[in-house]
Amino acid sequence: MSPARLIAALAVTLVIVSGLGYLAAHTVMARPPLDLSSPQYVSAPVPAEAEPTAAAGQPLGATQVDPAWLSATASRTGIPVPALRAYARAQLDGVGGCDVGWTTLAGIGWVESRHGTIGGRALGDDGHSSTRILGPALDGSGKFAAIRSSADSRQWHGDPVWEHAVGPMQFIPSTWRTWATDGDGDGRVDPNDLDDAAAATARYLCAGGTDLTTGTGWAAAIFSYNHAQEYVDAVYAAATTYARRSAG
Template identity: 45%
Template sequence: MKGRILLAAAAVALLITVILVSVTSVARPGSGRATAGPLVVSGGIPPDPPPAGPTPVAAGQTGKAPTAPVTDWGAAGRYQDWANQISAKVPVAARTLAAYALGERFVADRNPSCGLSWVTLAAVGAVESAHGRFGGAVVAEDGTSAPAIIGPPLDGSPGVMAIADTDDGQYDGDTRWDRAVGPMQFLPTTWRTWGVDADGDGAARPHDIDDAAATAAVYLCASTSTMTTGPGWWAAITTYNRSETYARDVLERSNEYAKTSLR
């Protein structure tokens, strides 16, 4: 995605060690088949999926979320038991896993043919912001990642595109240049187009892992006809970020999360 600037610039050396992997033959568990291309295995559908999620808010709608008890996971709490079990296997906090599960269900209710698995969202979240924890940020029980994760200014510096401010600093606090924001690193213009209110608190917030993960799911599924084939999955990920190295890193992490969660 054009908005994924945080790691593409200075932060990449701090967050990840890029691992190049072969993508010629990746098998789905239980399928007995391999497929040409980077087919990402599924981590399994979280049990007892909730009813269809809330309708996305209008583009650009924002607001302050209602104050919730510190132990309240909101809509993602429907996956709390599952997330607690999986977090014992996968090195991702339970609260964040629940958000990825909510994102999978959110898009499945609206675009069931996409076949997006939570493991892909988890892999994107890992590369983009260390699951909302980049720079010492913490994901609170309500899903908010704080302090806010904001990328460097898109000011035309070497290796960086130039994008003048489009949101009057509403999302990124910068009134001169745009910056990628939130745990899934969206540009303000992209967020205004795609941002959804997945947790039903009345606002689509890029710094909320629930909304950000679901928005990433919607964006990915709009980029391909299905993510259950190698070419389809690859097309979606390279739309999110037009880098083969990025896509291979997401692929590696996706399959590792899936295999670990199914053990």
């Protein structure tokens, strides 16, 4: 199945499994009408070129993000430094194969889990929340799809019967298996690690082949991530807010 077809197939599930922070986003961050003339894309500074070094047999490590930029931008936007670093690194690494601005990933991170801090959690420097973030059981009740867990997926949520969306970007385990990415170069892939989850999100957004630096291409990519116009609006409001705040 092509990436585009795979995204379409997953979209129905994703719209039912909205992020934990999605409903709160309607009141916590204002949602103006979608205006694609406003900038939802801002670039992180490209780091100075340097040859990566690592001991034989060890991961090369991650792209370094300008610490001065991180400090200043985190202060202006209110995004935790580890989260901002993860979003910027995913953009700078180009893991998705297209141009994904850090503000786009930050918009999704806000809507899905408040950058891993939802429910009073703290986000550690390693990209992990103080307690893991799990969506509700996908047991077919209410608006939720009914998706049985598997032996492989239980390692992430511990439910022997039903699936749950996992981590700060709220990946369903079956989706994670497709897009899992080592975003911080530590040799592991973990949906609970925002570094990995942000990189996987960038890959997912790029897979549809749209140009995320254009308004219509950007909207189409976000719509593929969660097949609901209100979700696109919420992410857009967050992304444009971060773009505006980052300008100082």
